[in-house]
Amino acid sequence: MVGIVSYGAYVPRYRIKPEEIGRIWGTDGASMGKGLMINQKSVPSPDEDTVTISTEAARYMLDRVPDVDPADIGAVYIGSESHPYAVKPSSTIVAEAIGATPNMTAADLEFACKAGTAGIQAGLGLVKAGMVKYAVAIGADTSQGAPGDALEYSAAAGGAAYLLGTEKVIAEVNKTLSFTTDTPDFWREGMMYPVHGGRFSGEPAYFRHVTSAAKMMMEAMGTTPADYNYVVLHQPNGKFPTRAAKMLGFTPEQLECGLLTPNIGNTYSGAVPLGLAHVLDHAKAGDRILVTSYGSGAGSDAFDITVTDEIDSYRRDNAPVLDKILADPVYVDYATYAKYKNTIKMPEE
Structure with missing residues (x-):
């Protein structure tokens, strides 16, 4: 049996509504939100990016399986369109943050919005082939949409991490x-x-x-x-x-x-x-x-x-479930949103 041994998820607390975005751009934000079926979207705080979101999700994932030794993780893949570095991998930072040892492989994946599931496929393959005991696959983004563009009404932030293996598989x-x-x-x-x-x-x-x-x-x-x-x-x-x-x-x-x-x-x-x-x-x-x-x-x-x-014996309550994570949002205005998303660029010195 090969599959999911554990999982964890994280979504930033801040939210902005379509009406607030539309107010700035002189459009009917309520109608835009209704057409897209989007009531609000998450906004990362200034100190949140794909690495921090991935790390939080991965730590929740491991909290639910305290018997798993992070040293047994043989692969870490992070799929994202918004890796903070153009060259330095996000996966190595997250791997070290969750206690994985250097005896492993890691890589950042890109395939638009399916890079996270591509990582799950790669991890499953390594586990099934017996090359690693556990693989971690993460899909996370702080997605981008140009100011005033239709994408701005939907582009949000969040991610989830999956521990893949053959022992105590929950799915x-x-x-x-x-x-x-x-x-x-x-x-x-x-x-x-x-x-x-x-x-x-x-x-x-x-x-x-x-x-x-x-x-x-x-x-x-x-x-x-x-x-x-x-x-x-x-x-x-x-x-x-x-x-x-x-x-x-x-x-x-x-x-x-x-x-x-x-x-x-x-x-x-x-x-x-x-x-x-x-x-x-x-x-x-x-x-x-x-x-x-x-x-x-x-x-x-x-x-x-x-x-x-x-x-039935999985320790799901060892980490916050999504209903709890999403339960207490903080709403921001467009100025705060633009500051947090770094859409206001200062002139270079």
């Missing part, structure tokens, strides 16, 4: 597969903010890849939507995954638990890992989960997961 990964094409719907080339392809980002990009990967998985496993208790889809907003789930034949109830974007925004590489973490916060033994990520450029990773009996 077995029955199968994983991917659907990948060269579809340039979203990119950044030497710019501070990414560029998106507008309507092109929908049908030929997000919907084609997410539905194709999910259908491929159900065909491979001989399942239908009715066989799953939960479905977690990539969530750049609330609208896209809701529509994709309906296209695939899932009910709103199957999607609800894993859909966090309406209240935290799009956490990019952290979106699907966070959605899955929220499902695992509530899941019970025997529950089955279909997970499908999406990364622009473009590709989707799908996972068929079954929660095992180990979840």
